[in-house]
Amino acid sequence: MTWRRLRPGELNHEAIWLVVSVATLFGVWLWLHLAYPVPQCMFHRVTGLACPTCGVTRCLRHAFHGEWKVAAAFNPLALIGLAFGAGYNLYAAAVLVFRMPRLRFDRLSPLTRAGIRFAAIATILANWAWLLWMRV
Amino acid sequence: MNWYYALGDQRQGPIPDSELDALIAAGTINEDTLVWREGMADWTALRIARPPGQGAPAPGPGQEAPAGWIRCTATGRYFPPEEIVYLDGKPYSAAAKAAVLQGVMQGGSLPDQGDLDRGGPPWEKREQLGIPKAAWETIKAVLFNPFETFDNMKRTGGLDSPLLYMIITGSIGMISGMIWNWLGQMMFRSFVTNPQGSAFAFQTAVGGGMILVFLVVAPIICAIRAFVGAGILHLSLMICGGARQPFETTFRSYCYCGGSVAALQILPFQLIPVVGPIIAAFLVGIWEIVANCIGFARSHEIGMGRAVLAVLLPTIVCCTIFILILVSVFGAVAASQGIHH
Numbered sequence: 462m463t464w465r466r467l468r469p470g471e472l473n474h475e476a477i478w479l480v481v482s483v484a485t486l487f488g489v490w491l492w493l494h495l496a497y498p499v500p501q502c503m504f505h506r507v508t509g510l511a512c513p514t515c516g517v518t519r520c521l522r523h524a525f526h527g528e529w530k531v532a533a534a535f536n537p538l539a540l541i542g543l544a545f546g547a548g549y550n551l552y553a554a555a556v557l558v559f560r561m562p563r564l565r566f567d568r569l570s571p572l573t574r575a576g577i578r579f580a581a582i583a584t585i586l587a588n589w590a591w592l593l594w595m596r597v
Numbered sequence: 598m599n600w601y602y603a604l605g606d607q608r609q610g611p612i613p614d615s616e617l618d619a620l621i622a623a624g625t626i627n628e629d630t631l632v633w634r635e636g637m638a639d640w641t642a643l644r645i646a647r648p649p650g651q652g653a654p655a656p657g658p659g660q661e662a663p664a665g666w667i668r669c670t671a672t673g674r675y676f677p678p679e680e681i682v683y684l685d686g687k688p689y690s691a692a693a694k695a696a697v698l699q700g701v702m703q704g705g706s707l708p709d710q711g712d713l714d715r716g717g718p719p720w721e722k723r724e725q726l727g728i729p730k731a732a733w734e735t736i737k738a739v740l741f742n743p744f745e746t747f748d749n750m751k752r753t754g755g756l757d758s759p760l761l762y763m764i765i766t767g768s769i770g771m772i773s774g775m776i777w778n779w780l781g782q783m784m785f786r787s788f789v790t791n792p793q794g795s796a797f798a799f800q801t802a803v804g805g806g807m808i809l810v811f812l813v814v815a816p817i818i819c820a821i822r823a824f825v826g827a828g829i830l831h832l833s834l835m836i837c838g839g840a841r842q843p844f845e846t847t848f849r850s851y852c853y854c855g856g857s858v859a860a861l862q863i864l865p866f867q868l869i870p871v872v873g874p875i876i877a878a879f880l881v882g883i884w885e886i887v888a889n890c891i892g893f894a895r896s897h898e899i900g901m902g903r904a905v906l907a908v909l910l911p912t913i914v915c916c917t918i919f920i921l922i923l924v925s926v927f928g929a930v931a932a933s934q935g936i937h938h
Contacts, residue, residue: 567683570665571665
């Protein structure tokens with residue numbers, strides 16, 4: 462993990478993802494605000510069990526109203542993702558405005574990569590287990 | 598030429614260079630492991646028999662580059678991360694650095710040997726071909742000749758060119774689909790309601806108005822979709838251990854697939870009564886999955902199985918478990934029918 466300046470020709474990830482995430486969040490907020498239909502989960506309708514992404518819409522709906530505890534109960538990983546996204550956007554805005562060095566992971570050993578990969582899979586499975594246990 | 602290597606007291610092999618690189622990357626052997634191959638007088642440590650800095654060759658079709666290794670932009674060969682330096686944001690092997698810098702100091706540009714044989718798809722040559730012809734040739738190439746197209750796709754060169762392609766062809770496809778859907782619904786309603794009635798006129802006007810709104814909104818949706826879709830699939834590739842190239846490569850592959858497949862909606866499927874929209878959805882959906890799998894396998898130089906897993910992972914995590922269960926149930930039913938007979 463290093464903090465460094467952008468290299469010539471390197472993608473400006475901070476600018477790209479700041480714009481994309483703000484536009485996406487605005488789109489989702491608008492969609493929910495206008496009460497447009499949201500896709501139904503076939504897995505939940507047929508089996509009565511939650512799929513790994515069940516509750517995301519309800520989580521976002523409550524999060525947009527500042528009801529964090531209720532939002533977390535519907536899908537903790539979605540709320541963590543939202544918080545991570547907000548944190549990343551703050552970081553991206555700061556480095557863009559103040560022209561600061563960027564956080565980059567240029568060198569990750571295969572072992573670290575594998576660790577991150579398995580941690581991600583374990584997090585998704587743990588979240589799914591929570592959703593099943595809570596009967597979301 | 599094949600290698601033999603010592604593991605404990607046992608001689609292992611013979612294995613080709615690519616497998617030797619895979620064993621190094623996996624940590625099974627290291628630079629001190631004794632190796633031998635035809636022509637050598639005696640068993641020697643790997644670092645002497647094959648000095649570092651040579652890297653691994655680019656994998657052939659169906660083969661994978663060693664896990665975690667990075668492709669040298671100058672030579673196209675793969676190296677462990679500690680043997681890579683970055684010049685102008687691009688990875689070069691430490692061994693190639695001196696020659697690369699010397700070339701630059703003599704007035705040359707940074708070499709891109711690995712991508713010299715990758716100049717496609719035709720959209721990248723739109724200045725010579727013209728935009729309509731370049732778009733048409735790219736759509737044909739991605740849909741009907743995806744292996745060769747993604748073998749030749751430029752993996753670097755910025756995001757603007759594939760993004761423009763996605764916005765143009767994706768928007769045309771989206772708006773065409775809406776127009777056919779609108780016409781199909783008008784035809785259907787004219788049979789079941791009074792075409793002279795105010796309800797019919799209102800619904801027709803609303804449909805037409807939506808198309809006009811989408812003339813403005815469609816390019817924005819296509820642009821956001823390009824970044825969100827490519828971002829999710831790059832994360833998926835990382836989870837599956839298949840992200841051998843940077844996000845830029847995933848983005849380029851995703852845009853050329855998505856834009857080409859979206860253009861299929863120019864065909865008037867929605868005018869076919871009842872089943873038309875279903876046919877369109879399945880055709881576009883399945884074609885896009887297949888094109889993405891081939892695109893990622895060839896541009897990231899990973900196995901097809903890993904590419905398929907990466908493309909399907911977001912869908913599996915969401916709702917496709919339902920389909921897997923259905924397939925299992927049908928399979929069990931079919932098997933039980935077989936037993937009864």
